[in-house]
Amino acid sequence: MIHNYPRRRFFSHASSGLASIAIATLLAEESSGKTPEINPANPYLPRPPHFPARAKNVIVVFCSGALSHVDTFDYKPELVRFHGQPLPGNEKLVSFQGPNGNLTQPLWKFRPRGESGKMISDLLPAIGDQADEICFFHSLTNKSNTHGPAENVMNTGFTFDGFPSMGAWINFALGTENQNLPSFVAIEDPRGMPQSGPNNWAGGFLPAAFQGTPMSTTKPIRYLQRPAQVSADSDKAAREALRFLEHANSRRFHGDEELAARIASYELAATMQLHVPQVVDVTSEPNHIRRLYGADSDDKTKAAFANNCILARRLVENGVRFVQVFNGAYASGGRINWDGHSNLKPQYDVHGEILDQPVAGLLVDLKQRGLLDSTLLVFATEFGRMPMFQAGTFGRDHNPHGFTCWMAGPGLKKGFSYGATDEFGFKAAENVTTVHDFHATILHLLGLDHKQLTFYHDGIERRLTDVHGNVIHDVLA
Numbered sequence: 001m002i003h004n005y006p007r008r009r010f011f012s013h014a015s016s017g018l019a020s021i022a023i024a025t026l027l028a029e030e031s032s033g034k035t036p037e038i039n040p041a042n043p044y045l046p047r048p049p050h051f052p053a054r055a056k057n058v059i060v061v062f063c064s065g066a067l068s069h070v071d072t073f074d075y076k077p078e079l080v081r082f083h084g085q086p087l088p089g090n091e092k093l094v095s096f097q098g099p100n101g102n103l104t105q106p107l108w109k110f111r112p113r114g115e116s117g118k119m120i121s122d123l124l125p126a127i128g129d130q131a132d133e134i135c136f137f138h139s140l141t142n143k144s145n146t147h148g149p150a151e152n153v154m155n156t157g158f159t160f161d162g163f164p165s166m167g168a169w170i171n172f173a174l175g176t177e178n179q180n181l182p183s184f185v186a187i188e189d190p191r192g193m194p195q196s197g198p199n200n201w202a203g204g205f206l207p208a209a210f211q212g213t214p215m216s217t218t219k220p221i222r223y224l225q226r227p228a229q230v231s232a233d234s235d236k237a238a239r240e241a242l243r244f245l246e247h248a249n250s251r252r253f254h255g256d257e258e259l260a261a262r263i264a265s266y267e268l269a270a271t272m273q274l275h276v277p278q279v280v281d282v283t284s285e286p287n288h289i290r291r292l293y294g295a296d297s298d299d300k301t302k303a304a305f306a307n308n309c310i311l312a313r314r315l316v317e318n319g320v321r322f323v324q325v326f327n328g329a330y331a332s333g334g335r336i337n338w339d340g341h342s343n344l345k346p347q348y349d350v351h352g353e354i355l356d357q358p359v360a361g362l363l364v365d366l367k368q369r370g371l372l373d374s375t376l377l378v379f380a381t382e383f384g385r386m387p388m389f390q391a392g393t394f395g396r397d398h399n400p401h402g403f404t405c406w407m408a409g410p411g412l413k414k415g416f417s418y419g420a421t422d423e424f425g426f427k428a429a430e431n432v433t434t435v436h437d438f439h440a441t442i443l444h445l446l447g448l449d450h451k452q453l454t455f456y457h458d459g460i461e462r463r464l465t466d467v468h469g470n471v472i473h474d475v476l477a
Helices: 007-031 077-081 146-157 167-173 198-202 232-252 257-280 285-294 300-317 342-368 433-446
Strands: 057-063 098-103 110-113 117-122 135-141 185-189 324-327 375-381 384-390 397-401 403-408 417-418 429-431 454-457 460-462
Touching: 057 110, 057 146, 057 300, 057 342, 135 429, 135 433, 146 198, 167 324, 167 384, 167 433, 185 198, 185 300, 198 300, 198 324, 257 300, 285 300, 285 342, 300 342, 324 342, 342 375, 375 433
Parallel strands: 057 324, 057 375, 135 417, 185 324
Antiparallel strands: 098 384, 110 117, 135 403, 375 403, 384 397, 454 460
16 A cells, blocks of 8 residues: 555655656657658649668669579679588588589679679670669578578568568658659569569558559550540540549548549549550660660560660659669569579579660660669569579479579669679578568668668568668668
């Protein structure tokens, strides 16, 4: 009872209790997010970043199927020296698809590139020529060794379906300066969808306005054009009538956010009918630009992918905030993506030819137009490959323990390599980097604090980086 409780002990405990409340309040304020205020009637309005940004647009080139780091960007002399011998300490390693054989040296010769002398293989010589513009991340790790979930992690931060993609988060945070095109575009590979499909550009639990719009130079936006039997005048009259009725409804049901969002989507669709065909028409590009990207190639897949890279640049030029370009499609035994399990050399010879010149052309073109001063170019894949062949095959198994991605653009060190795998390229060994760290760094370059960009969903303040991630300050210029 209080009258038997010593006064000194009471005030002592009361003061410590008040201090605990104060600390809890401060911690809550420190961890609380800065959820953007969205106007449902105009969800794409530009919004300020948390702090001054270095980049304002993003293009992600994503190699679906898991590009082998040890055959491209991660040079390992010891892998050549110990070729044909067991991996020390893992002589009987069993990985995703079973037992592994002995160490296998890179299947393409590595050479020093640019003034930095960065060692890059002959599989991707055109990208190698741009090494002095690139910041390499050599110690990435993924929490999944399966394509679909690993693609989810790389593009949403989570293994499970249903979470917003990085592009959706960025558009939710910043909106877009363009009001005539989607703010987030996902460009599918000419050969098909990536393994995880629309999860890669999903809006998840964020407002639907922020999900990606899939389109490409070979697959236009569905249902965008009016039916052939409807004249232009009739189509215009129908849109004007619909606009009149919807705005009348919005006045009648003031504050109905779903109605406001629907009106906004209709109005965006109407403006897209006028502007999308112009932007997608990459044939209007001059011949020297088409040659730069390889869009004049006799290889139809390469030409189509090159056109997709040109489209990515045109979208950014027209104010699209986030563009995702996929190279490689769904599971196919490595035939139409980078999943080189059984016969890696002939498959990668085909894929490398499709990928190399268009991506290098995109980097060169962004730079010569001054767009690389404001556009972050990200090159990613879901994980790497093993430094040995699978037992009984001529291919490499999945390796989430260490792989390479890279970035180029504003705010990054050029011709720089961060982190390292071990001497054989098996595991990240120096500055081990998670996908959450990678995402946090991308958000930082856009002026966004990954801990502050949140959305309250099912009782949890969700964020792209979950409860993890640190900005990699060592790569920042």
